[in-house]
Amino acid sequence: MTSLHRLRAMIIALLVPMTLAGCVGGRGGPVPYEVKDFGRPDAPVAAAPDVEYRIGSLDQLTVTVYRVPDLSGDFQVDAVGKISMPLVGDITAVGKTADELAAEIKKKLGDKYMNDPQVQVAVKSASSAKITVDGSVTSPGVYPMQGKMSLIQAIAMAKGTTDDANPHRVVIFRQINGQRQAAAFDLKSIRRGEMADAEVFGDDIIVVDGSASKSTFKNIVQTVPLLALFRPF
Structure with a gap:
C-alpha cells in the first residue's frame, strides 16, 4: 500500500x-x-541545513541556460510534477533537487542540441x-x-x-x-x-x-x- x-x-x-x-x-x-x-x-518544522530541498508540485522554478536566453526563464511545476521547456519538452521535476534537475536538463540538451550546455536551476518560490x-x-x-x-x-x-x-x-x-x-x-x-x-x-x-x-x-x-x-x- x-x-x-x-x-x-x-x-x-x-x-x-x-x-x-x-x-x-x-x-x-x-x-x-x-x-x-x-x-x-x-x-x-524547518529542514536541517544539510537536507536539500526537493521540488514539489506547483513550485516556481527559474531555469538558466547560459548564453541561451530563449531557453531560460521561469517555469511552474504542474500538478503531475513536470515542467515543459523548449527543445527539452516535458521533464519530471518533482522529487528532485535543483542540481539534479539541472543535470538532467543539461544531458537532454547536450545529447541533441548543444555542446556542453551550462544549466542552473533555482527554486523561485516553494508552494x-x-x-x-x-x-x-x-x-x-x-x-x-x-x-x-x-x-x-x-x-x-x-x-x-x-x-x-x-x-x-x-x-x-x-x-x-x-x-x-x-x-x-x-x-x-x-x-x-x-x-x-x-x-x-x-x-x-x-x-x-x-x-x-x-x-x-x-x-x-x-x-x-x-x-x-x-x-x-
Missing part, C-alpha cells in the same frame, strides 16, 4: 465512527461541532502551503493555498460536493500542539449564516462525508487497527 493510500485509509477510518454514530444526511459522531476557536496549526480535500467532493486532491482561505472556498476549489455528499458533516483535521485534532462543520449552516465559515490553513485535511463511502468504511475498519487512529480528535 502506498503512503498516499495509507493516508486515505487513515482519513476514512477516522470517519467510520461518525458514519456509524449518525444517520446519513445529518450531523453525528464524536467530532465536535460549534468549535469556537479550533486553533492555528503548528508551525512547519509549500497545500491543503487536502477528500471524501464526497467532485475533484478530491491536494491543492495549493491561494492566500487566506475559508472552508467554503476550499470545497469550491475541489469543484463542490457530489450528489451523495452529506453537507452537514465536514471534518477538518489539523496538527495542533503536536497532536492531530479535528472539528466538524455543517456547510448548510455556514451558508445560512448560522455557523461561522472556518479558516483553513496549510496542511489541513478536509473530508466531506457521503453515503457512497459506506462500503469503503466497512472494508477499512476491518483492516486498520483502532490504535492507528489519531488521538485525540
